[in-house]
Amino acid sequence: MTDVVLKDLPYARLHDEWNELEIEDKLKRFQELSTADAEEFFRELDGNEEAEILIALPTRDQRLWMRVLDPDDAADVIQKIPEEDRVHFLELLDESTRTEVSALMAYDEDQAGGLMSPRYARVRPDMTVDEALLYLRKQALEQVETVYLVYVLDSQQRLLGVVSVRRLFSSSSHLKVSDVMRTNVIKTSEDADQEYLSRLFQEHNLLAIPVVDSNGKMKGIVTIDDIVDVVEEEATEDIQKMGGSEALGDPYLKIALPEMIKKRGGWLFVLFLGELLTANAMGYFEDEISKAVILALFLPLIISSGGNAGSQASTLVVRAMALDEVKLRDWWKVMQREIIVGSSMGIILGVVGYFRVIWWEAAFHTYGQHAHLIGIVVGLSLVGIVLWGSVSGSILPFVLRRVGFDPASASTPFVATLVDVTGVVLYFSIASVILKGTLL
């Protein structure tokens, strides 16, 4: 964690322009910075950006800049470097850091182990408050991630408790650390998922969470600044999935085009196969359409309104699930709400749809003598499809989660496709009943 940062310095302006530059310009501008500025600037880049610069630098400078990084950042950067060059960059580190970095690289990026830093401030339980503060002043010179939370370890590196500098500050000097530390600490295991971690941070407003192994040995700490990125990253993934593609994993302008085509084309193709069913469904009603072509005119209106209602419902439910506001067992509460909301909105659209047909006939005489019946078919179908869209859109995320998929896969295009196919059947079925003996 950086404590304080200068502004209006060359490196702060460079931040704003960075994304616009080609790699040659990035390198040039970076090398023009003073050493101190360059160091702060470099540490504030994200892993991808650091990797880009490192690869472009001459080997001598690569060593210098690799060694600027904290072990967790170094592990992150090396994972962004093409596989064949990773050993080269690992070897630039000094031996003890290399060991730390290699250990961190064994974890998934989205687990506590992959987010943690192995460098944290520590004290022994039998120190006095004053000794602890003095010892902490020494550690402040080292590269610990934060000095503000101090972990109390026994001789086997097992986590006994935590004490904040604030607590040390406000305690009598002669008390022992073990008297002022808190023992029943919120901690996490190395394989804890980052979404779970971000919930913990938010629920308890924490600055850092210690990571321990199954024997209670301290492995590192995750700090809240990493969690801001996690929250943003998770939201981005969900948004991209909900828009009907795979999560890109890279910035929109950075991702290679074949990769983008793959991540979007895959889902688009699956949805297309689903949509093909509409052609089958409509083939089944070909007779009705040829007898009353007018029915076809309102089909897009009807199925799209259902799709729109479904998009709203699935989006709201997926997000509420991600925020833990809605749990699996709430499905019935959600369904009840959607039945009320869906039928209310359906009735509004249905009434407007009915009058659209009636008024249009009165004005242009295009729908013939049965305009009134057509209006009823359109109106009823709208009520039904909006209700059905709302209910199915809201239930789909529950079904997906129940069978072990990501609820965010209940994307708006997915729901729209589902509602399209069923909408065709619903619309023509209603028409068959109401128009029997007149138009059909």
Next chain:
Amino acid sequence: MTDVVLKDLPYARLHDEWNELEIEDKLKRFQELSTADAEEFFRELDGNEEAEILIALPTRDQRLWMRVLDPDDAADVIQKIPEEDRVHFLELLDESTRTEVSALMAYDEDQAGGLMSPRYARVRPDMTVDEALLYLRKQALEQVETVYLVYVLDSQQRLLGVVSVRRLFSSSSHLKVSDVMRTNVIKTSEDADQEYLSRLFQEHNLLAIPVVDSNGKMKGIVTIDDIVDVVEEEATEDIQKMGGSEALGDPYLKIALPEMIKKRGGWLFVLFLGELLTANAMGYFEDEISKAVILALFLPLIISSGGNAGSQASTLVVRAMALDEVKLRDWWKVMQREIIVGSSMGIILGVVGYFRVIWWEAAFHTYGQHAHLIGIVVGLSLVGIVLWGSVSGSILPFVLRRVGFDPASASTPFVATLVDVTGVVLYFSIASVILKGTLL
């Protein structure tokens, strides 16, 4: 900011169950906690939850619990309380806090002023490092938001610089604060937008940002734990808008149904009016449909595929804009990418669509002698509509932002509706040209 938190205590379990309880049970369980647990628990609730409990408590307890809150939290809670009761709750505070809270309530919730705490650690520039640390130990006993960043103020409360406790720890005792502080600090004004603030925090990995008025006077600090909530809240708003409704503002299961119907029904109705244009467009092609009913069968397939491609594109671009990865001036870069991606995906779907018609004809003989031509119409329309969907879906967020709207309003249903209407025209136009003299 809370420093350290206990787990496996009654209050931690209560967190997990809180959302499930009725208000009577919440009150009962809350009152069963020990005072210390209840205090930690209460401080960790969000503003809405705190307000709910406060309203339900007897007046004597209301005073106690209002006074537990920091001024920024108290301001937040009071804004969640029905307007007619706010004065009552303000009056429960002691006079100096009431003044602070009233000042904070003047700011919007989503501005720096609304997020900041007026209680921060401060020192004078002419103190020595040792004096500063000693003075800080006194402040650690008070309710300052964080003791880890210390703001250096002159006698007029103007911000001169910042020094971290870590820096104080690692500096020689006899140096002056003015020798070790950093002067060109990242700071912000009271009316800075919370999205801008969260960018600052993320770009520079900060723990806190000071808020100053136009005269450089220090007003308070915003800490990173508030920013985690901001990032999540902004993502939620964007997601809800992109799903085609207004941002709900309250949890899905909490928002009143009439409110939900209003927030969803409004957009659904606007989209419905847009979809009505499809009926007009199709009316224009009624002749063609009656001559070749078969054309109608593929219409939903074609317009929905365009809508799906558009949903993907708009979602990716809106999110990239929110993350500042894509700026207004990048519109041409984005368009180039979408032309390539859209035409690639369009060609894939087009080829599959063509063969769907050909194979189906070979197997079931339902499309008649001109199946080959129909296949070409379907295939070409798919290429065109997927390309058009990708391009229009990606450009719409730019247009919206350019004219001052939120790009997130380029919701997937909005894009789908836009593509539906144009898709009808495109499809029948292609059909008119290719089928002229045969089916039409």
